[in-house]
Amino acid sequence: MKKYVSLLKRTKLFSGVGDDDILSMLNCLNAIVREYNKGEYAFRQGEYIRNLMILAEGRLYIQKEDYWGNLNILNEIRPGEMFGEAYIVPNSGPLMNDVIAIEESVVLFFDMERILTVCSSACPFHTRLVKNIFYTISDKNKSLVQKLSYMSQRSTREKLLSYLSDEAKRQNSSSFSIHFNRQQLADFLSVDRSAMSNELCKLRDEGMLDFHKNEFTLHEL
């Protein structure tokens, strides 16, 4: 367990907690290590989750199979990332997705009840932990709402405009750069790359914006 302390220190969950405190907290939180082989399912649709997990090594897919058997990859989990945090609510129903290891993977399990039930004396950093988890989930919540606001636009053009508009706000400048390449941006917005590229150029020709590689500039009309 000790070998994961340096990884955990860099996670959002344990941000601001010292090495020694992490070790004692691992104990307090009933931390368990589990390993998965490549291709093995960590969780299956229909199971109930009572833990918060952090991926220590490897790579996981969160995927979903519909009633007719069509597969769909929803998310990719990389080392240091937390998952399962949305399924710890009592009576929240069973897991709707599968979690599968696409590489040899190591997962840390934390007892959720122990996290939320504050043991005031034993763990001085417990309050910190509750805040961290709360902040992480809030952050995720916020970015989900934002993404949803792009995705709910009907056309590729509107999706682009709402996304770029938000980036300009976020970076507080009408000139900014994005960390996506074209294919990634298209995937993020769930549209076709070439159609999106085409639309970007139309927007440029109409004078609404300019771009060079990943540098964008929005223009007033």
Added chain:
Amino acid sequence: MKKYVSLLKRTKLFSGVGDDDILSMLNCLNAIVREYNKGEYAFRQGEYIRNLMILAEGRLYIQKEDYWGNLNILNEIRPGEMFGEAYIVPNSGPLMNDVIAIEESVVLFFDMERILTVCSSACPFHTRLVKNIFYTISDKNKSLVQKLSYMSQRSTREKLLSYLSDEAKRQNSSSFSIHFNRQQLADFLSVDRSAMSNELCKLRDEGMLDFHKNEFTLHEL
């Protein structure tokens, strides 16, 4: 403040907390009441939020204006609903949306720092509160992820199939009813109603499902 206790008792935030305890907690959490006139902005894009809010009376829109001035309504808040929970993270940046009262409204403000920093002696229900807020936000997170999984499907057909498939899972039966009418479902999935209606009938003709009003039955292939 007393007049809102019965409302608060029914909110997710104060679920499981008795009347007397709510009153003392309101004090502990530095609760403030603010009223807004119809058309008045509660918050504007660019502001920083340090509170958690519950709408007591009236109705609010969470809306967004893009760089070129196009308006977009993201959400409608009704009495008893909580909002702002995603913006309380330190360094989370300014609010990206506007919050506007579309009716004469009353909003309760709670000091977020007070909620997360547990005062072990004074409030026996504090742990309960932290759990409640955590559960609420997790729940929201989960439904956002689900919705996003529908919305990220490219075609109306796929959006429908993934949504209906999930409902069947959730209600644990291939026959189930939904609480949306056609227009609401179309809005939820961000597609055109008539096109969606058309697609539903195609799916029925292809033998994948059946429906009568809001009752759906999925068929194996």
Added chain:
DNA sequence: TCTTTTCCGTTGGAAAAACAACAGACTTGT
């Protein structure tokens, strides 16, 4: 009961996106 309104399916034309395929610019690795 009769009227009005809402809801839902249907259709045809217009608009947009998806798709496939390709070429040039740029990167990377050897």
Added chain:
DNA sequence: ACAAGTCTGTTGTTTTTCCAACGGAAAAGA
């Protein structure tokens, strides 16, 4: 320096969605 691979814009065709409009069925209201 060269080859292989990636990234991006472009074009033409096919497919899908959007939009507007309509009619019938069901529900709500007078």
